[in-house]
Amino acid sequence: MRVFIVYAHPSEDSFTKEVRDSFIAGLESAGHRYVLSDLYKMNFKTDMSEDEYLREAYYRRELSLPADVIAEQEKINSSDAIAFISPLFWSxxxxxxxxxFDRVWTYGFAYGENRAMKQLEKGxxxxxxxNTMEYFHQTGIYGALEKVMLYDRLFDRVKEKELIILDATSREKEQREQNWKPHLERVFRAGQKIGM
Ligand SMILES: Cc1cc2nc3c(=O)[nH]c(=O)nc-3n(C[C@H](O)[C@H](O)[C@H](O)COP(=O)(O)O)c2cc1C
Structure with a gap:
């Protein structure tokens, strides 16, 4: 299986970078191939231009898309699965x-009639x-993330969807280091069993 990894963390000195590497190690151990977009490293532009906005607002599918957006869409359509790896910022x-998402999920590709985006096997x-999982459940943030990330952003663009939250990893937490190991093992296994 070919997996497209969309990775977003501003620093290599981070737990999230370890997550990315464990996930990739899991993929490789099972013989999967991958392509990586490291959004901060690529300096991926994340604000829409006015032309891009007007194309979406008026459903002008015939208008051309920027080269960096087309490149991301090609990575999607040449993959079987997609994995997003990032920290949680302000929930x-x-x-x-x-x-x-604003720029790559375009009209005629990710939504609208006769979408050009391939339906992926796994997201x-x-x-x-x-924060802790207990906190996310108590506050309803877990449900909100599930709705927005899985049922809105991924929706029917992927057949099988999964949300994995690796909790309690902030630097102020004493147990941060102990929390790392099971989390990294979990993402290694997620990489290994993708598509199974
Ligand atoms: C700007 C910012 C906002 C954050 N917001 C949240 C948040 O809303 N909820 C949460 O649990 N953690 C939040 N965090 C903590 C990050 O998710 C944390 O960086 C993550 O656990 C992983 O650590 P890492 O940066 O070493 O990869 C935030 C961190 C930053 C820098």
Whole structure:
């Protein structure tokens, strides 16, 4: 299986970078191939131009798309699965990744009639987070993330969807280091069993 990884973290000195590497190690151990978009490293532009906005607002499918958007769409259509890996920022994906959806999920590709986007077999959303799962359930944030990430952004664009939150990993938490190991093992296995 070929997996497109959309990765968004501003620093290599991070737990999320370890998550990315464990996931890739899991993929490779099972013989999967992958292509990576490292959005901060690519300096991926995440705010829409006026032309891009007007194309979406008026459903002008015939208008051309920027080369960087086409390149991302080609990575999607040449893959079988997609995995998003990022930290949780203010109870959402980082603006870098949210802006990727704004620009890459275009009319005629990700929505509208006769969409050009291939339906992917699997969509995985992996978010690292400072808070605990208990907190996310108590506050309803878990449900909100599930709705927005899986049922809106991924929707029927993928057949099988999964949200993985790797919790309690912020630096102020004493147990941060202990929390890393099971989380990294979990994403390694998620990479290994993707598509099974
Ligand atoms: C700007 C910013 C906003 C954040 N917002 C949240 C949040 O809403 N909920 C949460 O659990 N953690 C939040 N965090 C913590 C990150 O998710 C944390 O960085 C993550 O657990 C992984 O650590 P890493 O940065 O070493 O990869 C935030 C961190 C930053 C820098």
């Amino acid at each position: 959402d994906a980082p603006a870098k990744l949210v802006g990727w 995985l959303v992996i978010l690292s987070a400072g």
